[in-house]
Amino acid sequence: MSRKRDRDAPPPVPERLPSPVVDAHTHLDACGDGTPEAVAGLLDRAGRAGVERVVTVADDLAAARWAADAATWDERVFAAVAIHPTRTADFGDVERAEIERLVAGDRVVAVGETGLDYYWDYSPPDAQQEAFRWHIDLAKRIGKPLMIHDREAHEDILRILDEEGAPDTVVFHCFSGDGDMARRCVEAGYVLSFAGTVTFRNAKGLHEAAKLVPAEQYLVETDAPFLTPHPYRGHPNEPYCAAYTLHGLAELRGESVDVVADAVRSNAERVFGLPSSRRVTSA
Structure with a gap:
């Protein structure tokens, strides 16, 4: 099997x-074809690794609408909506109104x-900064994490x-x-969310950060389909890889997996206002 084909293979669950x-x-x-069936499959695989809930995140208006809809398909899925800074060159009234509508969803x-x-x-940086300030204000007005x-x-x-005054919760x-x-x-x-990059061998600064952050101020994420953790860097990423x-x-951190898993779960529940549960199953 060629090196390229090896890279195309997903990590084992x-x-x-x-x-x-x-x-x-x-x-x-971005991890599948965007259908309810594909989302259920992603969450089923994640659940086998103990990753039982996810926050799916938007980067443009179409993705924001999709994320808000997908969060209603399966009780294991929640959403975050905004316009990514790289998409803010044309950030106008239409985008603002739609994000305000979507972010109000339960x-x-x-x-x-x-x-x-x-x-x-x-x-441009000026456009990014203007949009960032607007999103900060929105998070404060709606009372949800930024x-x-x-x-x-x-x-x-x-x-x-x-300058703007941070919302109560910043991730x-x-x-x-x-x-x-x-x-x-x-x-x-603020809360620090660590992706697969924290496992990269050359990420010395991130390693230092991971060691010093208090137990109540960190989360774990995949940013899938990007940033697959070591030892599968470069392979396709999915939510189950959060376990790696x-x-x-x-x-x-020199801690047991049990301790870190409990912290990740309880922190996510607190930060995102998720139901407190040690067992979540699909709808």
């Missing part, structure tokens, strides 16, 4: 975690993902949160900072 957890950030619409548990992305040049995308924009993200999706950035976020009361990241996080 790992052994079930000792306690059910939540994938705090995934893109179910199954929509966060405003996200929003923030700043200075790696890509699809949207889910942040931060790529090469740490200082501006922190500055704008300070840094796929946290990408080092130990110093983590300390600043922790002191501000959780094992890696436990090893970095």
Whole structure:
């Protein structure tokens, strides 16, 4: 079998975690064909690994509508809606009105993902910052967590949160900072969500961040279909792979998988206002 075909193969579904957890950030619409049947299959596989609930996240208006709908198909799915910073060059009244409508849904548990992305040049920084400020205000008005995308924009993200006044709950999706950035976020009361990148061997800054964040201020996510954790980096990602990241996080923190799984579940329930349950099954 060629190396390319090896890379095309999904990782095996790992052994079930000792306690059910939540994938705090995934893109179910990009992991399959977007049908209810495909979503159920993704969640069935995730459930076999102990990942029993997910938050599926939007990056544009079509994805936001899809996420809000998908969260009504299966009780294991919740949604977050916003316009991704790379899509904000034409962020106008139509987008604002639709996101406001969608975010009011009972199954929509966060405003996200929003923030700043200075790696890509699809949207000017000024447009990104204006949209970010609007999403911050929306999260405060609606009383739901703000889910942040931060790529090469740490200082501006922190500055704008300070200038606008952060919502009660702020989640840094796929946290990408080092130990110093983590300390600043922790002191501000923000939640750090770790993706498969925290398991990468060359991610020394992330390793430091993972070790110092308090037990009540971290989540685990996949950002599927992207960022598959070690040792399957480059392979297709799905919500069940959150279990691999959780094992890696436990090893970095020097804690048992049981302890980390319990923290991930309880933190996700608190942050997103999910029902408190140790067992969730499909509808």
